[in-house]
Amino acid sequence: MNRHILAKDVQEFIKANRERSPAEIALKKSPFPNVSAAELASQIDGWQRSVRKLPTWAYSEGIYYPDKINLEQCSSEHTALIKQTLIAKGSRVIDLTGGFSVDTCYMAQEASEVIHCELNTKLSEIVAYNATVLRVPNISCFAGNGIDFLKESPDNSFDYIYVDPSRRINQGKVFLLEHCEPNIVDLQDLFFSKAPYIISKVSPLLDISTALHSLQHVRFVYVISLDNDCKELLFIQERDFIGETQIRAIRLFQDQLQSFEFTFDTERGTLSRFQKPQHYLYDPDVSITKAGAFKAVGKYFGLGKLHQHTHLYTGEQFIPEFPGRIFEVKQVLPYAVLKKNNPFEKANIATKNFPEKVEVIRKKYKIKDGGSTYLFFCTDIENQLIIIEAARVK
Structure with missing residues (x-):
């Protein structure tokens, strides 16, 4: 950490140039003897x-x-807010893999103390400095291995252990919990000896059912999306908990939050009602589909489903609380119509349980992207390939 960057004139330069291209700044000579052009560019890029x-x-x-x-x-910050809600007021937390401390800072708003562990000594120093700027005095930074720190701590030292294991090992991505670093599967006994609660943030690509076979006493699984992009999976383990894991799909969008809760037993026991497209079409958020609520969400909102494997729902009533996009159906056409006459020059295209990909359809029928028309290429209850023309309900 180059503390010369914190000098008033350097900070003024960064603020005055923060809208400019970092690459452009990096190529010019630095006006400061103790701060390089590359460092100035890095700070501007960071902002x-x-x-x-x-x-x-x-x-x-x-x-x-x-x-x-x-x-x-x-x-x-959007997803860090979710972790803040998981922390009880006045509790003691250790963040074993602290990183840039965004989650740490938000958990510290509820906790009495958060220990931030970070192997990268430079990053640990930056976090400690920024904590003073952000006025978060109850963060204590440890520049070292969080697992070693935990092993040296007395039993029941903490209320919560938070860990975000690295999914990059030897410059390659891994997707099984056992292959991440640290290996939270092997460390469960250690974790539970130090705290009653473990919160693990894992790859959104991880299979939830597989992880539940590896992790003990999982009370909750949070599937968090931001603007229909699945960002995080959180597994919340509670010492000695025995029971059914609750799955919570959290949809964050336009500064709003929607949630849907179910269990895998509920999902398995639910029967879908299949229908042809009605007046409204409901496209579930990615948090719902990643969580696996393919039947439960339709049952809860009283909606029909187009096909067992077509995860689109339909009904005559408008349900604004539905966690996903809502469309008004304009017409339903057999897919074969396009082969004879294509009436669509421009449209937003989505495929659901359909044999061709979006880019293939665009190229084959010369349909430009954009506009207010939405086309869903999918399979219906009679196993027919159809096109649903729809308009988005804001």
């Missing part, structure tokens, strides 16, 4: 990456930004 993802950091004077990989890997 630009933080504007939408971390607005609290971006609009706090004097924040020191780390390497871009640390910003790419950290949570957004």
Whole structure:
């Protein structure tokens, strides 16, 4: 950490040039003897990456930004808010893999103390400094291996252990919990000896059912999406908990939050009602489909489903609480119609349980992207390939 970057004139330069291209700044000579052009560019790049993802950091004077990989890997403030709700007031938390500390800072709003562990000593120093800027005094930074720190701590030292295991080992991606670092499967007994609750943030690509076979005492699974992009899976384990795991799909969009809760037993025991497209079409958010609520969501909202494997729902009533996009159906056409006469020059296209991909359909029928028309290419209850023309209900 180059503390010369924190000098008033350097900070003023960064603020005055933060809208400019970092590459352009890097190629010019630095006006400061103790701060390189590359360092100035890195701080400007950090601010630009933080504007939408971390607005609290971006609009706090004097924040020191780390390497871009640390910003790419950290949570957004939107998802960090969810973790804050999981922490009981006045509790003691250890973040074993602290990173840039976004989750740490939000958990610290509820906790009495959060220990931030980070192997990267430079990043740990940056976090400790930024905590003073952000006025979060109850964060204690440990520059070292969080597992070693935990092993040296007395039993029941903490209320919560938070861990975000690395999914990149030897420059390659891994998708099984056992292959991540640290290996949270093997460390469960250690974790439970130090805290009654474990919160693990894992890859959104992870199979939930497989993880539930590896992790003990899982009380909740949170599937969190932001603007229909699945961002995080959280597994909340509670010492000695025995019972059915609750799955919570959390949809964050346009500063709003929708949630849907179910269990896998409920999903398995639910029978879908299949229908042809009615007046409204409901396209579930990715948090719902990732969570596996393919039948439960339709049953809960009283909707029919187009086909067992077509995850679109339909009904005559408008249900604004539905966790996903809602459309008004204009017409339903057999797919074969396009082969004879294509009436669509421009449209937003989606495929659901359909043999051809979006890019193939666009190329084959010369349909440009965009506009207010939405076309769903899918399979219906009679196993027929159909096109649903619809308009988005805002």
